[in-house]
Amino acid sequence: MAQERFASHLRTWLAPVGVILLVGGLLAAAVALSSAAPIPLGQHSPRPWYVLAMLIPLYAILLLVCVYLLRHYWFTLNRLHGTQRHPYLDIDTADWPEVTVLVPAHDEEPVIAAILSALLEVDYPPGRLHILPIDDRSRDRTGEIIDGFAARHPGIVVPFHRKKGEPGKAAALRDAMKLVTTDIALVFDADYMPGHGLIKQLVAPFFDPEVGAVMGRVVPHNVGQNLLTRLLDLERTGGYQVDQQARMNLKLVPQYGGTVGGVRCRALESVGGWRVDTLAEDTDATFRLLRGGWKTVYQNRSECYEQVPSTWPQRMRQVRRWARGHNEALWAHAGHLLVGPRTCFREKLDGWLLLNVYVMSPVLLLGWLLAMTLWYLGETRPGLIVILLVTSYSALGNFAIFFEVSAASYLDGSRARVRLLPLIMLGFLVGLFAISHETLLQILLPRRPGARVRWHKTEHPHTINHEGDE
Amino acid sequence: MTLILAVVGCLVLFLGWAALPLLPSLIEARRRTDIKPLRVVRASDVDIRHFATAFQAWVEDHLGKPLAASRAGGGPVEGRLDDGTPYLALPDGATPALVTLPTGPASCGAVILGSGDLNLPPRALFPHETYADGSVEVGEQSVCRAILAGGDLRLGRGCWSLRWLHARSTLLARESCALHGRASADVSMRLEEGCRFERLHAPTVAFGMPVPPTPAAPALEPYKAKDVPNLVEDAAGRWLVRQRLEIPAHRLVTSDVVVTGELRVGAGTRIVGSLKSHGDLTLAEGVVVDGSIVAGRDLSVGRGCDIRGPVVAERDGRIEAGTQLGSADRPTTLSARCLEVEAGSVVHGTVWAHGGGLVLPRPRAADPATGPVKGSN
Numbered sequence: 153m154a155q156e157r158f159a160s161h162l163r164t165w166l167a168p169v170g171v172i173l174l175v176g177g178l179l180a181a182a183v184a185l186s187s188a189a190p191i192p193l194g195q196h197s198p199r200p201w202y203v204l205a206m207l208i209p210l211y212a213i214l215l216l217v218c219v220y221l222l223r224h225y226w227f228t229l230n231r232l233h234g235t236q237r238h239p240y241l242d243i244d245t246a247d248w249p250e251v252t253v254l255v256p257a258h259d260e261e262p263v264i265a266a267i268l269s270a271l272l273e274v275d276y277p278p279g280r281l282h283i284l285p286i287d288d289r290s291r292d293r294t295g296e297i298i299d300g301f302a303a304r305h306p307g308i309v310v311p312f313h314r315k316k317g318e319p320g321k322a323a324a325l326r327d328a329m330k331l332v333t334t335d336i337a338l339v340f341d342a343d344y345m346p347g348h349g350l351i352k353q354l355v356a357p358f359f360d361p362e363v364g365a366v367m368g369r370v371v372p373h374n375v376g377q378n379l380l381t382r383l384l385d386l387e388r389t390g391g392y393q394v395d396q397q398a399r400m401n402l403k404l405v406p407q408y409g410g411t412v413g414g415v416r417c418r419a420l421e422s423v424g425g426w427r428v429d430t431l432a433e434d435t436d437a438t439f440r441l442l443r444g445g446w447k448t449v450y451q452n453r454s455e456c457y458e459q460v461p462s463t464w465p466q467r468m469r470q471v472r473r474w475a476r477g478h479n480e481a482l483w484a485h486a487g488h489l490l491v492g493p494r495t496c497f498r499e500k501l502d503g504w505l506l507l508n509v510y511v512m513s514p515v516l517l518l519g520w521l522l523a524m525t526l527w528y529l530g531e532t533r534p535g536l537i538v539i540l541l542v543t544s545y546s547a548l549g550n551f552a553i554f555f556e557v558s559a560a561s562y563l564d565g566s567r568a569r570v571r572l573l574p575l576i577m578l579g580f581l582v583g584l585f586a587i588s589h590e591t592l593l594q595i596l597l598p599r600r601p602g603a604r605v606r607w608h609k610t611e612h613p614h615t616i617n618h619e620g621d622e
Numbered sequence: 623m624t625l626i627l628a629v630v631g632c633l634v635l636f637l638g639w640a641a642l643p644l645l646p647s648l649i650e651a652r653r654r655t656d657i658k659p660l661r662v663v664r665a666s667d668v669d670i671r672h673f674a675t676a677f678q679a680w681v682e683d684h685l686g687k688p689l690a691a692s693r694a695g696g697g698p699v700e701g702r703l704d705d706g707t708p709y710l711a712l713p714d715g716a717t718p719a720l721v722t723l724p725t726g727p728a729s730c731g732a733v734i735l736g737s738g739d740l741n742l743p744p745r746a747l748f749p750h751e752t753y754a755d756g757s758v759e760v761g762e763q764s765v766c767r768a769i770l771a772g773g774d775l776r777l778g779r780g781c782w783s784l785r786w787l788h789a790r791s792t793l794l795a796r797e798s799c800a801l802h803g804r805a806s807a808d809v810s811m812r813l814e815e816g817c818r819f820e821r822l823h824a825p826t827v828a829f830g831m832p833v834p835p836t837p838a839a840p841a842l843e844p845y846k847a848k849d850v851p852n853l854v855e856d857a858a859g860r861w862l863v864r865q866r867l868e869i870p871a872h873r874l875v876t877s878d879v880v881v882t883g884e885l886r887v888g889a890g891t892r893i894v895g896s897l898k899s900h901g902d903l904t905l906a907e908g909v910v911v912d913g914s915i916v917a918g919r920d921l922s923v924g925r926g927c928d929i930r931g932p933v934v935a936e937r938d939g940r941i942e943a944g945t946q947l948g949s950a951d952r953p954t955t956l957s958a959r960c961l962e963v964e965a966g967s968v969v970h971g972t973v974w975a976h977g978g979g980l981v982l983p984r985p986r987a988a989d990p991a992t993g994p995v996k997g998s999n
Contacts, residue, residue: 237936239916239934239936239957240934242934242955242957242972242974243932243934243955243957244670244955244972245823245948245953245954245955245971245972246931246932246953246954246955246971247930247931247948247952247953247954347662356932359896359913359914359916359931359932359934360896360898360914360916360934361860361878361879361880361895361896361897361898361913361914361916362860362880362898362916371659371660371662372659373659374659375657375658375659376654376657376658379651382651382657385659389660418858418859419858421858422857422858444855445854445855445862445880455660455662456662457659457662493854494854494855494862496882564660566656566660567656568650568655568656569650569656569657571646571647571649571650572647572650572651573647574643574644574647575644575647575651
C-alpha cells in the first residue's frame, strides 16, 4: 500500500516537476539570448517611446503564450503519466432516474431516422427514457420522419415541432425544455450515433449532487473521406483524449460541448437556463454552471460517433462560429469568474485560460507583427524571435496542440494516422486566420444587444450505421 | 550555365532535404492505411458477464458435440482443439484426473466440460477454462483460470480464480479465497472472511453472514440550512458548504449536501438527498442516505448504515458490519480504489475495488445482541 501511494505521489508530481524544468529552461534560454548584446554599464539605451510601447506588449504576449504552452505540456504529461480520473465509470448498476434525450434537428432528413433508431435500442430501463426530437423549422421530411417514430413508439418518442422562433440550437433547446419533465436532459445532434450503453454512462455522473453537466467523447466517423476529415480526426483526438481528460484529472474545467452530453435541469435553471443570444450555448452553459458552483464532468470512455466537416468552407464556418460564441462567453464570464465565491483558485485560473483560448490566435498574430516591426526598427532581439517561433509552433491549435495530438494517438493506439501530424499545421494556420478574422470583426463590429444571432448549420449528407460504416 | 545548374541543383537539394520530414506524412496521405474510425464499442468494459457469455457461445460452437456425447453416453470424452489444446468432457458428478509433476502442483491441463455437476479436486491447478451444465464444487486451495457454472459455484477455502467466475445461480467463496478479475452470479453471492476481490456483481452480494438490522433510530430533529456553518449557497435543492462540515447525530437533512472539505455525518442521521465531499467522508453508525454518496478522498461507513444510491470513493473505502447498500428492488454500485468490507455487510448490485478489496472479520461488537453500540456524536 505504501509503495502504491509513493508511486501515486510520484505520478502526480512528475508532471509539475517536468513543467517547472521546462519553464526554467525556457526562461534561461530567453535571458541568454536576449542579453546576447549587453549594453555597457552606465549607458542608457536611447529607445524611442514607440519602441517601448511595442516592446512591453510583446513581452506580455510572450508570457501569455508561454503560460498556454506550459498548460498544454502539463496536460499532456498528466495524461501520459498522471493518475487518471474516471470516478463515475464504475456506476453500471443503479436505480436509474428518468431522463429526456433532446435531439435538435433542422433539415436533418438524411440522418434523423438513424439516431432515433439508435436511441430506441440503448440499454436503459423501460419507461425511464424519453426521446424528444426537435423538428426545428425544417423544410424537408425531418418532421414527417419524426412523426413516424412517434406513432410507432407512443409515450417514448414525443416530437416537438418548432415552426417559428429564433434560429439556432440554443433557441430550439430553450423552447423544448418547457416540455422536459425529468431532472436530467441529454442532448445529441442529429448526426450522432449513440452506442448501446452510452445513456447510462452519461447519466451516471448525475448521481453526484455537485455535477451540473456531463460531456462524452466525440469520435469522428467519416475519417476516411478526405484529408480534411483525417486532420480533424487527429485534432478531435487531441482535444478530447488529452485536453479534456487532463482537465478532468486535474479537477479543472472540462467543457460541456453541446452534444454527447447533458445537463441537470434544475442546475441549469438556477443559473438562468439556455441563453439564446449566443452561438456557443454549450460554452456559456459550462461557465454559468461553474460560476454557480456546479461541475462539468468529462467521460472519456463515453464515446459517440459524429461526422466532421468534409469541406474547407464548412470547416471555416464552424471554426468562426465557435470562435465568435466562445469570445462572447469570454466577455460575459471572464470578470465574474475571477471574483465568484463558488469556484476555487485552480478553476478560476483554468476557466480564465479556457475562455481566452480563441483570443490567443489574434494575440499570436499581433505578437509576430510586433516582433517583426521591432526588428525592422532596429530593436533586434533574436532571443525573443526564437522564443516566439518555438512557442508559436507549440501553441497553435486551440484545444489540440501538436504534442497533445501525438500523445492522444499513442493513447488511442492508432499509430499510422499520426504520421499526418505535420500536415495538421495546414488546418491550424487556416484556423488561426479564420479565428483572428472573426475576433477582429467582433471587436470592430460588435453585435447589438438583443440582436438575432446568425446560425450556420453544418450539413450532414450521410448516415452512419451501428457497425460504423456509412 | 554551370552556375545556374549548380544553383538549381542546390535549391532542389535544399527543398528535398527540407521536405524529407514530410515524407511519412505524404506517404500516409497517399496510401491511406489508417482511415477507419476508432472503435468505440467495448462490451467487455460494460457487461460483467461478457466473458462468461462469450465462453458459453464458444463452448456451444466448438465443443457442443463432445459435450452432447458426454451427456448421452455418460462417459468421459477427450480430444484436442484445433490449436492443440486438450479438452475433457465429463459426466454428471465426475472429477477430472490430475497430472502430478515432480515440481509444482497437480494440474489438469485441459479445458474441462461437465455435462452435469462437476467436482474439482483440492490443491490443484486448472490453467484453462471450466464449464459445467450444473453446479461446480472446487476443492480448497485450488487455482482456476475461469469457471462458468450452470448452477451453483462453490469455492473451497483459499481458492484462487485468475480471470473470471460466473454462476447461473449462487456463488460461494469460502474463507481466504482470492477472486481476481470478475466474479458474478445471477441470484446471489457470498464471500467469507479473508476473501479478496476486485469486481463483483449479483442481485445480492453478502460479505460473511448477514447481521440482524439495527433498531430504529429515535425521532430525528430537522437540520436546517441556517444551522450549517460556512454555507455558500442553498439553492436548487442543494447546500454548497465551504471547507469542513459535521452534521450532528440524529438529525434529518432534506437536501443534497456538497462540501468542499471533509464531511462527517453523526450517528442515526437521515439524509433525504445525496452527499458529496471533496475530502474524506465519514458516516457514523446507523446513518441512512436516500441518495448517493461521492467522496473525493477516503470513505468510511459506520456500522448498520443504509445507503440506497450509488457509493463512489475516489480513494479507499471501509464499510463496517451490518451496512446495507441498495436493496433487492433498487440495486446499486459501490466503487473505491481499495476497499475493506467487514463481514455482515450486504451490497445489492455491483462492487468495484480497482486496487483490491478484502473481507474483514466482523468485530464482536457489531452484533447488536452482544452489547450496546456506540455512536460518534
